[in-house]
Amino acid sequence: MSITLDIKIKRADKVYHEGDVLNGVIVISSNSDFKHDGITLTVEGSVNLQISSKNVGVLEAFYSAVKPIQLLYIVCEVSGPGRLPSGVTEMPFQIPLKPKSNRVFYETYHGVYVNISYAIKCDMKRSFLSKDLQKCQQFLIQYKSNSPNCPQLQIKNEKSINFEMSPSVLTSGRAAVPEFLLKGFIESLYCNISKPFKGRLTLVRCAVPVKSIELQLVRVETCGCxxxxxxxxxxxxxxxIGDGDIPHNIFIPIYMVFPRLFTCPTIVTTNFKIEFEVNIVIVFDNDHLITNNFPVILYRE
Incomplete structure:
Protein backbone atom coordinates (compact mmCIF):
# COMPACT_ATOMS: atom_id res chain seq x y z
CA MET A 1 0.00 0.00 0.00
CA SER A 2 1.38 3.40 -1.04
CA ILE A 3 0.46 6.52 0.98
CA THR A 4 1.76 10.04 0.29
CA LEU A 5 1.37 13.06 2.55
CA ASP A 6 1.82 16.63 1.33
CA ILE A 7 1.19 20.21 2.50
CA LYS A 8 0.16 22.86 -0.02
CA ILE A 9 0.36 26.47 1.17
CA LYS A 10 -2.09 28.81 -0.54
CA ARG A 11 0.32 31.67 -1.28
CA ALA A 12 2.66 30.80 -4.13
CA ASP A 13 5.51 32.97 -2.80
CA LYS A 14 5.01 31.62 0.76
CA VAL A 15 5.55 35.12 2.20
CA TYR A 16 3.50 36.03 5.29
CA HIS A 17 3.43 38.82 7.86
CA GLU A 18 2.73 38.85 11.57
CA GLY A 19 -1.05 38.63 12.09
CA ASP A 20 -1.70 36.94 8.74
CA VAL A 21 -3.53 33.62 8.48
CA LEU A 22 -1.48 30.71 7.16
CA ASN A 23 -3.88 28.69 5.05
CA GLY A 24 -3.64 25.74 2.73
CA VAL A 25 -4.54 22.06 2.48
CA ILE A 26 -3.15 18.74 3.64
CA VAL A 27 -3.22 16.32 0.71
CA ILE A 28 -3.25 12.58 1.42
CA SER A 29 -3.13 10.07 -1.45
CA SER A 30 -3.57 6.32 -1.11
CA ASN A 31 -4.38 3.44 -3.45
CA SER A 32 -6.57 1.82 -0.80
CA ASP A 33 -8.37 2.81 2.38
CA PHE A 34 -6.35 2.74 5.60
CA LYS A 35 -6.49 3.46 9.33
CA HIS A 36 -4.55 6.14 11.15
CA ASP A 37 -4.13 7.14 14.81
CA GLY A 38 -4.50 10.89 14.36
CA ILE A 39 -3.28 13.81 12.23
CA THR A 40 -1.72 16.93 13.78
CA LEU A 41 -0.25 20.19 12.46
CA THR A 42 2.64 21.99 14.15
CA VAL A 43 3.69 25.53 13.19
CA GLU A 44 7.06 26.57 14.55
CA GLY A 45 9.44 29.50 14.19
CA SER A 46 12.82 29.81 15.86
CA VAL A 47 16.21 31.52 15.89
CA ASN A 48 19.01 28.95 15.84
CA LEU A 49 22.43 30.09 17.02
CA GLN A 50 25.70 28.34 16.30
CA ILE A 51 29.19 29.19 17.52
CA SER A 52 32.20 29.26 15.20
CA SER A 53 34.81 26.56 15.86
CA LYS A 54 37.34 29.38 16.40
CA ASN A 55 35.57 30.37 19.59
CA VAL A 56 35.01 26.93 21.09
CA GLY A 57 38.06 27.09 23.34
CA VAL A 58 37.36 30.64 24.45
CA LEU A 59 33.62 30.38 24.98
CA GLU A 60 32.92 26.78 25.93
CA ALA A 61 29.98 27.94 28.03
CA PHE A 62 28.12 28.71 24.81
CA TYR A 63 27.32 25.04 24.27
CA SER A 64 25.05 25.05 27.30
CA ALA A 65 23.99 28.71 27.26
CA VAL A 66 23.09 29.38 23.62
CA LYS A 67 19.82 27.62 22.86
CA PRO A 68 17.30 28.09 20.04
CA ILE A 69 15.00 31.03 20.64
CA GLN A 70 11.44 29.93 19.97
CA LEU A 71 9.33 32.67 18.37
CA LEU A 72 6.26 30.68 17.32
CA TYR A 73 4.81 27.35 18.41
CA ILE A 74 1.28 26.19 17.62
CA VAL A 75 -0.02 22.61 17.66
CA CYS A 76 -3.52 21.73 16.46
CA GLU A 77 -5.30 18.45 15.90
CA VAL A 78 -6.61 18.07 12.35
CA SER A 79 -8.23 14.66 12.82
CA GLY A 80 -8.57 12.09 15.57
CA PRO A 81 -7.98 8.37 14.93
CA GLY A 82 -10.02 7.07 12.03
CA ARG A 83 -10.02 5.64 8.51
CA LEU A 84 -9.40 7.43 5.21
CA PRO A 85 -10.74 6.21 1.86
CA SER A 86 -8.65 5.36 -1.18
CA GLY A 87 -7.85 8.17 -3.60
CA VAL A 88 -7.03 11.77 -2.71
CA THR A 89 -8.23 13.38 0.53
CA GLU A 90 -7.81 17.13 1.13
CA MET A 91 -8.01 18.70 4.59
CA PRO A 92 -7.98 22.53 4.63
CA PHE A 93 -6.38 24.45 7.49
CA GLN A 94 -6.19 28.07 8.68
CA ILE A 95 -3.70 29.07 11.39
CA PRO A 96 -3.26 32.68 12.63
CA LEU A 97 0.41 33.65 12.81
CA LYS A 98 1.00 35.24 16.20
CA PRO A 99 4.30 35.14 18.13
CA LYS A 100 4.62 33.67 21.59
CA SER A 101 4.17 36.04 24.50
CA ASN A 102 7.16 38.36 25.03
CA ARG A 103 8.45 37.48 21.55
CA VAL A 104 8.38 39.20 18.17
CA PHE A 105 8.79 37.86 14.65
CA TYR A 106 12.03 38.46 12.78
CA GLU A 107 12.35 38.10 9.03
CA THR A 108 13.38 34.73 7.62
CA TYR A 109 17.17 34.67 7.33
CA HIS A 110 19.71 31.97 6.42
CA GLY A 111 23.14 32.80 7.79
CA VAL A 112 26.24 30.91 8.87
CA TYR A 113 25.92 31.29 12.65
CA VAL A 114 22.37 32.65 12.91
CA ASN A 115 19.34 31.11 11.19
CA ILE A 116 15.76 32.36 11.47
CA SER A 117 13.26 29.90 10.03
CA TYR A 118 9.53 29.17 10.07
CA ALA A 119 7.87 25.89 9.10
CA ILE A 120 4.61 23.98 9.20
CA LYS A 121 4.77 20.24 9.87
CA CYS A 122 2.10 17.57 9.48
CA ASP A 123 2.32 14.29 11.40
CA MET A 124 0.15 11.26 10.74
CA LYS A 125 0.35 8.61 13.44
CA ARG A 126 -0.19 5.00 12.47
CA SER A 127 -0.21 1.65 14.25
CA PHE A 128 3.06 0.18 15.52
CA LEU A 129 3.21 -2.13 12.49
CA SER A 130 3.11 0.81 10.06
CA LYS A 131 5.46 3.73 9.65
CA ASP A 132 4.34 7.19 10.80
CA LEU A 133 4.18 9.80 8.04
CA GLN A 134 5.54 13.33 8.28
CA LYS A 135 5.77 16.29 5.90
CA CYS A 136 7.42 19.66 6.57
CA GLN A 137 7.01 22.85 4.54
CA GLN A 138 8.87 26.09 5.15
CA PHE A 139 7.29 29.52 4.73
CA LEU A 140 8.75 33.01 4.94
CA ILE A 141 8.05 35.80 7.40
CA GLN A 142 8.57 39.36 6.21
CA TYR A 143 8.07 42.69 7.97
CA LYS A 144 5.16 44.83 6.95
CA SER A 145 5.93 48.36 5.78
CA ASN A 146 6.89 50.57 8.73
CA SER A 147 6.83 47.62 11.13
CA PRO A 148 7.94 48.61 14.66
CA ASN A 149 10.30 45.60 14.64
CA CYS A 150 12.21 46.93 11.62
CA PRO A 151 15.03 49.43 12.35
CA GLN A 152 13.96 52.64 10.67
CA LEU A 153 16.49 54.76 12.63
CA GLN A 154 15.44 58.10 11.11
CA ILE A 155 16.46 56.93 7.67
CA LYS A 156 14.39 59.61 5.97
CA ASN A 157 17.08 62.20 6.75
CA GLU A 158 20.08 60.17 5.64
CA LYS A 159 22.05 61.72 2.80
CA SER A 160 24.50 60.36 0.27
CA ILE A 161 28.21 60.14 1.12
CA ASN A 162 31.38 60.88 -0.84
CA PHE A 163 34.67 59.13 -0.08
CA GLU A 164 38.23 58.80 -1.33
CA MET A 165 40.71 55.92 -1.32
CA SER A 166 44.43 56.73 -1.54
CA PRO A 167 47.70 55.77 0.25
CA SER A 168 47.34 58.78 2.55
CA VAL A 169 44.18 57.38 4.21
CA LEU A 170 45.75 54.00 5.01
CA THR A 171 46.72 53.30 8.61
CA SER A 172 49.44 50.76 7.73
CA GLY A 173 51.26 49.20 4.79
CA ARG A 174 51.59 52.44 2.81
CA ALA A 175 55.03 51.52 1.46
CA ALA A 176 53.69 48.55 -0.53
CA VAL A 177 50.82 50.54 -2.05
CA PRO A 178 51.32 52.37 -5.37
CA GLU A 179 50.28 55.99 -5.72
CA PHE A 180 46.57 56.11 -6.65
CA LEU A 181 43.36 58.03 -6.04
CA LEU A 182 39.86 56.57 -6.22
CA LYS A 183 36.84 58.78 -5.61
CA GLY A 184 33.45 57.34 -4.82
CA PHE A 185 29.85 58.22 -4.13
CA ILE A 186 27.25 56.09 -2.30
CA GLU A 187 23.58 57.08 -2.28
CA SER A 188 23.04 56.02 1.35
CA LEU A 189 24.34 53.63 4.00
CA TYR A 190 20.74 53.23 5.27
CA CYS A 191 19.40 50.85 2.64
CA ASN A 192 15.89 49.73 1.80
CA ILE A 193 16.40 45.97 1.42
CA SER A 194 13.90 45.78 -1.45
CA LYS A 195 15.89 48.32 -3.51
CA PRO A 196 19.42 48.07 -4.94
CA PHE A 197 22.54 49.49 -3.28
CA LYS A 198 23.73 52.21 -5.69
CA GLY A 199 26.56 54.65 -6.24
CA ARG A 200 29.56 55.20 -8.51
CA LEU A 201 33.37 55.13 -8.54
CA THR A 202 36.02 57.05 -10.47
CA LEU A 203 39.67 56.00 -10.70
CA VAL A 204 41.33 59.41 -10.96
CA ARG A 205 44.93 58.17 -11.19
CA CYS A 206 47.02 55.10 -10.49
CA ALA A 207 50.75 54.50 -10.96
CA VAL A 208 50.27 50.80 -11.82
CA PRO A 209 47.54 48.89 -13.67
CA VAL A 210 44.48 47.88 -11.66
CA LYS A 211 43.58 44.22 -11.95
CA SER A 212 40.06 44.38 -10.51
CA ILE A 213 37.59 46.47 -8.51
CA GLU A 214 35.10 44.45 -6.48
CA LEU A 215 32.04 45.06 -4.34
CA GLN A 216 31.62 42.69 -1.40
CA LEU A 217 28.55 42.23 0.78
CA VAL A 218 29.43 40.89 4.23
CA ARG A 219 27.24 39.70 7.11
CA VAL A 220 28.45 40.24 10.68
CA GLU A 221 26.75 37.78 13.02
CA THR A 222 27.07 38.03 16.79
CA CYS A 223 25.91 35.29 19.17
CA GLY A 224 26.06 35.81 22.88
CA CYS A 225 24.83 35.32 26.41
CA ILE A 241 32.47 46.03 -11.10
CA GLY A 242 35.79 46.71 -12.84
CA ASP A 243 38.05 44.28 -14.71
CA GLY A 244 41.52 44.74 -16.13
CA ASP A 245 43.41 48.02 -16.57
CA ILE A 246 40.60 50.39 -15.56
CA PRO A 247 40.50 53.62 -17.61
CA HIS A 248 40.96 56.78 -15.58
CA ASN A 249 38.33 59.47 -14.98
CA ILE A 250 35.26 57.52 -16.05
CA PHE A 251 32.24 56.67 -13.90
CA ILE A 252 31.99 53.03 -12.80
CA PRO A 253 28.42 52.37 -11.58
CA ILE A 254 27.74 50.56 -8.30
CA TYR A 255 24.56 48.49 -8.43
CA MET A 256 23.93 45.58 -6.09
CA VAL A 257 20.69 43.74 -5.30
CA PHE A 258 20.39 42.38 -1.75
CA PRO A 259 19.89 38.60 -2.05
CA ARG A 260 16.74 37.14 -0.59
CA LEU A 261 17.08 34.89 2.47
CA PHE A 262 20.80 35.68 2.90
CA THR A 263 20.02 39.24 4.01
CA CYS A 264 17.35 40.70 6.28
CA PRO A 265 16.71 44.01 8.02
CA THR A 266 19.43 44.71 10.58
CA ILE A 267 18.65 43.02 13.92
CA VAL A 268 20.17 43.94 17.28
CA THR A 269 18.93 42.00 20.33
CA THR A 270 20.37 40.98 23.70
CA ASN A 271 21.15 37.44 22.47
CA PHE A 272 22.20 37.96 18.88
CA LYS A 273 22.87 40.55 16.19
CA ILE A 274 22.70 40.42 12.40
CA GLU A 275 24.52 43.35 10.80
CA PHE A 276 25.89 44.03 7.33
CA GLU A 277 28.86 45.73 5.70
CA VAL A 278 29.85 46.64 2.16
CA ASN A 279 33.51 46.51 1.13
CA ILE A 280 35.00 48.21 -1.92
CA VAL A 281 38.15 46.31 -2.87
CA ILE A 282 40.87 47.41 -5.29
CA VAL A 283 43.17 44.63 -6.53
CA PHE A 284 46.40 45.87 -8.16
CA ASP A 285 48.37 44.08 -10.84
CA ASN A 286 50.76 42.62 -8.24
CA ASP A 287 47.74 41.15 -6.35
CA HIS A 288 48.12 43.67 -3.53
CA LEU A 289 44.65 44.79 -2.46
CA ILE A 290 43.13 47.74 -0.59
CA THR A 291 39.72 47.58 1.11
CA ASN A 292 37.39 50.33 2.23
CA ASN A 293 34.70 49.18 4.66
CA PHE A 294 31.22 50.71 5.00
CA PRO A 295 28.81 49.44 7.72
CA VAL A 296 25.27 49.57 6.34
CA ILE A 297 21.89 49.37 8.04
CA LEU A 298 19.19 47.47 6.17
CA TYR A 299 15.50 48.13 6.66
CA ARG A 300 12.23 47.37 4.88
CA GLU A 301 9.97 50.21 3.86
Missing part, protein backbone atom coordinates in the same frame (compact mmCIF):
# COMPACT_ATOMS: atom_id res chain seq x y z
CA UNK A 226 25.86 36.30 29.93
CA UNK A 227 29.13 34.34 29.56
CA UNK A 228 30.33 36.30 26.52
CA UNK A 229 29.86 37.06 22.84
CA UNK A 230 31.25 35.63 19.59
CA UNK A 231 31.32 37.81 16.48
CA UNK A 232 32.02 36.52 12.98
CA UNK A 233 32.05 38.21 9.57
CA UNK A 234 31.43 36.12 6.42
CA UNK A 235 31.03 37.06 2.77
CA UNK A 236 27.59 36.81 1.19
CA UNK A 237 28.44 37.83 -2.35
CA UNK A 238 31.23 39.42 -4.37
CA UNK A 239 30.50 41.44 -7.52
CA UNK A 240 33.26 42.51 -9.86
Missing amino acids: AEGFAKEATEIQNIQ
Whole structure:
Protein backbone atom coordinates (compact mmCIF):
# COMPACT_ATOMS: atom_id res chain seq x y z
CA MET A 1 0.00 0.00 0.00
CA SER A 2 1.38 3.40 -1.04
CA ILE A 3 0.46 6.52 0.98
CA THR A 4 1.76 10.04 0.29
CA LEU A 5 1.37 13.06 2.55
CA ASP A 6 1.82 16.63 1.33
CA ILE A 7 1.19 20.21 2.50
CA LYS A 8 0.16 22.86 -0.02
CA ILE A 9 0.36 26.47 1.17
CA LYS A 10 -2.09 28.81 -0.54
CA ARG A 11 0.32 31.67 -1.28
CA ALA A 12 2.66 30.80 -4.13
CA ASP A 13 5.51 32.97 -2.80
CA LYS A 14 5.01 31.62 0.76
CA VAL A 15 5.55 35.12 2.20
CA TYR A 16 3.50 36.03 5.29
CA HIS A 17 3.43 38.82 7.86
CA GLU A 18 2.73 38.85 11.57
CA GLY A 19 -1.05 38.63 12.09
CA ASP A 20 -1.70 36.94 8.74
CA VAL A 21 -3.53 33.62 8.48
CA LEU A 22 -1.48 30.71 7.16
CA ASN A 23 -3.88 28.69 5.05
CA GLY A 24 -3.64 25.74 2.73
CA VAL A 25 -4.54 22.06 2.48
CA ILE A 26 -3.15 18.74 3.64
CA VAL A 27 -3.22 16.32 0.71
CA ILE A 28 -3.25 12.58 1.42
CA SER A 29 -3.13 10.07 -1.45
CA SER A 30 -3.57 6.32 -1.11
CA ASN A 31 -4.38 3.44 -3.45
CA SER A 32 -6.57 1.82 -0.80
CA ASP A 33 -8.37 2.81 2.38
CA PHE A 34 -6.35 2.74 5.60
CA LYS A 35 -6.49 3.46 9.33
CA HIS A 36 -4.55 6.14 11.15
CA ASP A 37 -4.13 7.14 14.81
CA GLY A 38 -4.50 10.89 14.36
CA ILE A 39 -3.28 13.81 12.23
CA THR A 40 -1.72 16.93 13.78
CA LEU A 41 -0.25 20.19 12.46
CA THR A 42 2.64 21.99 14.15
CA VAL A 43 3.69 25.53 13.19
CA GLU A 44 7.06 26.57 14.55
CA GLY A 45 9.44 29.50 14.19
CA SER A 46 12.82 29.81 15.86
CA VAL A 47 16.21 31.52 15.89
CA ASN A 48 19.01 28.95 15.84
CA LEU A 49 22.43 30.09 17.02
CA GLN A 50 25.70 28.34 16.30
CA ILE A 51 29.19 29.19 17.52
CA SER A 52 32.20 29.26 15.20
CA SER A 53 34.81 26.56 15.86
CA LYS A 54 37.34 29.38 16.40
CA ASN A 55 35.57 30.37 19.59
CA VAL A 56 35.01 26.93 21.09
CA GLY A 57 38.06 27.09 23.34
CA VAL A 58 37.36 30.64 24.45
CA LEU A 59 33.62 30.38 24.98
CA GLU A 60 32.92 26.78 25.93
CA ALA A 61 29.98 27.94 28.03
CA PHE A 62 28.12 28.71 24.81
CA TYR A 63 27.32 25.04 24.27
CA SER A 64 25.05 25.05 27.30
CA ALA A 65 23.99 28.71 27.26
CA VAL A 66 23.09 29.38 23.62
CA LYS A 67 19.82 27.62 22.86
CA PRO A 68 17.30 28.09 20.04
CA ILE A 69 15.00 31.03 20.64
CA GLN A 70 11.44 29.93 19.97
CA LEU A 71 9.33 32.67 18.37
CA LEU A 72 6.26 30.68 17.32
CA TYR A 73 4.81 27.35 18.41
CA ILE A 74 1.28 26.19 17.62
CA VAL A 75 -0.02 22.61 17.66
CA CYS A 76 -3.52 21.73 16.46
CA GLU A 77 -5.30 18.45 15.90
CA VAL A 78 -6.61 18.07 12.35
CA SER A 79 -8.23 14.66 12.82
CA GLY A 80 -8.57 12.09 15.57
CA PRO A 81 -7.98 8.37 14.93
CA GLY A 82 -10.02 7.07 12.03
CA ARG A 83 -10.02 5.64 8.51
CA LEU A 84 -9.40 7.43 5.21
CA PRO A 85 -10.74 6.21 1.86
CA SER A 86 -8.65 5.36 -1.18
CA GLY A 87 -7.85 8.17 -3.60
CA VAL A 88 -7.03 11.77 -2.71
CA THR A 89 -8.23 13.38 0.53
CA GLU A 90 -7.81 17.13 1.13
CA MET A 91 -8.01 18.70 4.59
CA PRO A 92 -7.98 22.53 4.63
CA PHE A 93 -6.38 24.45 7.49
CA GLN A 94 -6.19 28.07 8.68
CA ILE A 95 -3.70 29.07 11.39
CA PRO A 96 -3.26 32.68 12.63
CA LEU A 97 0.41 33.65 12.81
CA LYS A 98 1.00 35.24 16.20
CA PRO A 99 4.30 35.14 18.13
CA LYS A 100 4.62 33.67 21.59
CA SER A 101 4.17 36.04 24.50
CA ASN A 102 7.16 38.36 25.03
CA ARG A 103 8.45 37.48 21.55
CA VAL A 104 8.38 39.20 18.17
CA PHE A 105 8.79 37.86 14.65
CA TYR A 106 12.03 38.46 12.78
CA GLU A 107 12.35 38.10 9.03
CA THR A 108 13.38 34.73 7.62
CA TYR A 109 17.17 34.67 7.33
CA HIS A 110 19.71 31.97 6.42
CA GLY A 111 23.14 32.80 7.79
CA VAL A 112 26.24 30.91 8.87
CA TYR A 113 25.92 31.29 12.65
CA VAL A 114 22.37 32.65 12.91
CA ASN A 115 19.34 31.11 11.19
CA ILE A 116 15.76 32.36 11.47
CA SER A 117 13.26 29.90 10.03
CA TYR A 118 9.53 29.17 10.07
CA ALA A 119 7.87 25.89 9.10
CA ILE A 120 4.61 23.98 9.20
CA LYS A 121 4.77 20.24 9.87
CA CYS A 122 2.10 17.57 9.48
CA ASP A 123 2.32 14.29 11.40
CA MET A 124 0.15 11.26 10.74
CA LYS A 125 0.35 8.61 13.44
CA ARG A 126 -0.19 5.00 12.47
CA SER A 127 -0.21 1.65 14.25
CA PHE A 128 3.06 0.18 15.52
CA LEU A 129 3.21 -2.13 12.49
CA SER A 130 3.11 0.81 10.06
CA LYS A 131 5.46 3.73 9.65
CA ASP A 132 4.34 7.19 10.80
CA LEU A 133 4.18 9.80 8.04
CA GLN A 134 5.54 13.33 8.28
CA LYS A 135 5.77 16.29 5.90
CA CYS A 136 7.42 19.66 6.57
CA GLN A 137 7.01 22.85 4.54
CA GLN A 138 8.87 26.09 5.15
CA PHE A 139 7.29 29.52 4.73
CA LEU A 140 8.75 33.01 4.94
CA ILE A 141 8.05 35.80 7.40
CA GLN A 142 8.57 39.36 6.21
CA TYR A 143 8.07 42.69 7.97
CA LYS A 144 5.16 44.83 6.95
CA SER A 145 5.93 48.36 5.78
CA ASN A 146 6.89 50.57 8.73
CA SER A 147 6.83 47.62 11.13
CA PRO A 148 7.94 48.61 14.66
CA ASN A 149 10.30 45.60 14.64
CA CYS A 150 12.21 46.93 11.62
CA PRO A 151 15.03 49.43 12.35
CA GLN A 152 13.96 52.64 10.67
CA LEU A 153 16.49 54.76 12.63
CA GLN A 154 15.44 58.10 11.11
CA ILE A 155 16.46 56.93 7.67
CA LYS A 156 14.39 59.61 5.97
CA ASN A 157 17.08 62.20 6.75
CA GLU A 158 20.08 60.17 5.64
CA LYS A 159 22.05 61.72 2.80
CA SER A 160 24.50 60.36 0.27
CA ILE A 161 28.21 60.14 1.12
CA ASN A 162 31.38 60.88 -0.84
CA PHE A 163 34.67 59.13 -0.08
CA GLU A 164 38.23 58.80 -1.33
CA MET A 165 40.71 55.92 -1.32
CA SER A 166 44.43 56.73 -1.54
CA PRO A 167 47.70 55.77 0.25
CA SER A 168 47.34 58.78 2.55
CA VAL A 169 44.18 57.38 4.21
CA LEU A 170 45.75 54.00 5.01
CA THR A 171 46.72 53.30 8.61
CA SER A 172 49.44 50.76 7.73
CA GLY A 173 51.26 49.20 4.79
CA ARG A 174 51.59 52.44 2.81
CA ALA A 175 55.03 51.52 1.46
CA ALA A 176 53.69 48.55 -0.53
CA VAL A 177 50.82 50.54 -2.05
CA PRO A 178 51.32 52.37 -5.37
CA GLU A 179 50.28 55.99 -5.72
CA PHE A 180 46.57 56.11 -6.65
CA LEU A 181 43.36 58.03 -6.04
CA LEU A 182 39.86 56.57 -6.22
CA LYS A 183 36.84 58.78 -5.61
CA GLY A 184 33.45 57.34 -4.82
CA PHE A 185 29.85 58.22 -4.13
CA ILE A 186 27.25 56.09 -2.30
CA GLU A 187 23.58 57.08 -2.28
CA SER A 188 23.04 56.02 1.35
CA LEU A 189 24.34 53.63 4.00
CA TYR A 190 20.74 53.23 5.27
CA CYS A 191 19.40 50.85 2.64
CA ASN A 192 15.89 49.73 1.80
CA ILE A 193 16.40 45.97 1.42
CA SER A 194 13.90 45.78 -1.45
CA LYS A 195 15.89 48.32 -3.51
CA PRO A 196 19.42 48.07 -4.94
CA PHE A 197 22.54 49.49 -3.28
CA LYS A 198 23.73 52.21 -5.69
CA GLY A 199 26.56 54.65 -6.24
CA ARG A 200 29.56 55.20 -8.51
CA LEU A 201 33.37 55.13 -8.54
CA THR A 202 36.02 57.05 -10.47
CA LEU A 203 39.67 56.00 -10.70
CA VAL A 204 41.33 59.41 -10.96
CA ARG A 205 44.93 58.17 -11.19
CA CYS A 206 47.02 55.10 -10.49
CA ALA A 207 50.75 54.50 -10.96
CA VAL A 208 50.27 50.80 -11.82
CA PRO A 209 47.54 48.89 -13.67
CA VAL A 210 44.48 47.88 -11.66
CA LYS A 211 43.58 44.22 -11.95
CA SER A 212 40.06 44.38 -10.51
CA ILE A 213 37.59 46.47 -8.51
CA GLU A 214 35.10 44.45 -6.48
CA LEU A 215 32.04 45.06 -4.34
CA GLN A 216 31.62 42.69 -1.40
CA LEU A 217 28.55 42.23 0.78
CA VAL A 218 29.43 40.89 4.23
CA ARG A 219 27.24 39.70 7.11
CA VAL A 220 28.45 40.24 10.68
CA GLU A 221 26.75 37.78 13.02
CA THR A 222 27.07 38.03 16.79
CA CYS A 223 25.91 35.29 19.17
CA GLY A 224 26.06 35.81 22.88
CA CYS A 225 24.83 35.32 26.41
CA ALA A 226 25.86 36.30 29.93
CA GLU A 227 29.13 34.34 29.56
CA GLY A 228 30.33 36.30 26.52
CA PHE A 229 29.86 37.06 22.84
CA ALA A 230 31.25 35.63 19.59
CA LYS A 231 31.32 37.81 16.48
CA GLU A 232 32.02 36.52 12.98
CA ALA A 233 32.05 38.21 9.57
CA THR A 234 31.43 36.12 6.42
CA GLU A 235 31.03 37.06 2.77
CA ILE A 236 27.59 36.81 1.19
CA GLN A 237 28.44 37.83 -2.35
CA ASN A 238 31.23 39.42 -4.37
CA ILE A 239 30.50 41.44 -7.52
CA GLN A 240 33.26 42.51 -9.86
CA ILE A 241 32.47 46.03 -11.10
CA GLY A 242 35.79 46.71 -12.84
CA ASP A 243 38.05 44.28 -14.71
CA GLY A 244 41.52 44.74 -16.13
CA ASP A 245 43.41 48.02 -16.57
CA ILE A 246 40.60 50.39 -15.56
CA PRO A 247 40.50 53.62 -17.61
CA HIS A 248 40.96 56.78 -15.58
CA ASN A 249 38.33 59.47 -14.98
CA ILE A 250 35.26 57.52 -16.05
CA PHE A 251 32.24 56.67 -13.90
CA ILE A 252 31.99 53.03 -12.80
CA PRO A 253 28.42 52.37 -11.58
CA ILE A 254 27.74 50.56 -8.30
CA TYR A 255 24.56 48.49 -8.43
CA MET A 256 23.93 45.58 -6.09
CA VAL A 257 20.69 43.74 -5.30
CA PHE A 258 20.39 42.38 -1.75
CA PRO A 259 19.89 38.60 -2.05
CA ARG A 260 16.74 37.14 -0.59
CA LEU A 261 17.08 34.89 2.47
CA PHE A 262 20.80 35.68 2.90
CA THR A 263 20.02 39.24 4.01
CA CYS A 264 17.35 40.70 6.28
CA PRO A 265 16.71 44.01 8.02
CA THR A 266 19.43 44.71 10.58
CA ILE A 267 18.65 43.02 13.92
CA VAL A 268 20.17 43.94 17.28
CA THR A 269 18.93 42.00 20.33
CA THR A 270 20.37 40.98 23.70
CA ASN A 271 21.15 37.44 22.47
CA PHE A 272 22.20 37.96 18.88
CA LYS A 273 22.87 40.55 16.19
CA ILE A 274 22.70 40.42 12.40
CA GLU A 275 24.52 43.35 10.80
CA PHE A 276 25.89 44.03 7.33
CA GLU A 277 28.86 45.73 5.70
CA VAL A 278 29.85 46.64 2.16
CA ASN A 279 33.51 46.51 1.13
CA ILE A 280 35.00 48.21 -1.92
CA VAL A 281 38.15 46.31 -2.87
CA ILE A 282 40.87 47.41 -5.29
CA VAL A 283 43.17 44.63 -6.53
CA PHE A 284 46.40 45.87 -8.16
CA ASP A 285 48.37 44.08 -10.84
CA ASN A 286 50.76 42.62 -8.24
CA ASP A 287 47.74 41.15 -6.35
CA HIS A 288 48.12 43.67 -3.53
CA LEU A 289 44.65 44.79 -2.46
CA ILE A 290 43.13 47.74 -0.59
CA THR A 291 39.72 47.58 1.11
CA ASN A 292 37.39 50.33 2.23
CA ASN A 293 34.70 49.18 4.66
CA PHE A 294 31.22 50.71 5.00
CA PRO A 295 28.81 49.44 7.72
CA VAL A 296 25.27 49.57 6.34
CA ILE A 297 21.89 49.37 8.04
CA LEU A 298 19.19 47.47 6.17
CA TYR A 299 15.50 48.13 6.66
CA ARG A 300 12.23 47.37 4.88
CA GLU A 301 9.97 50.21 3.86
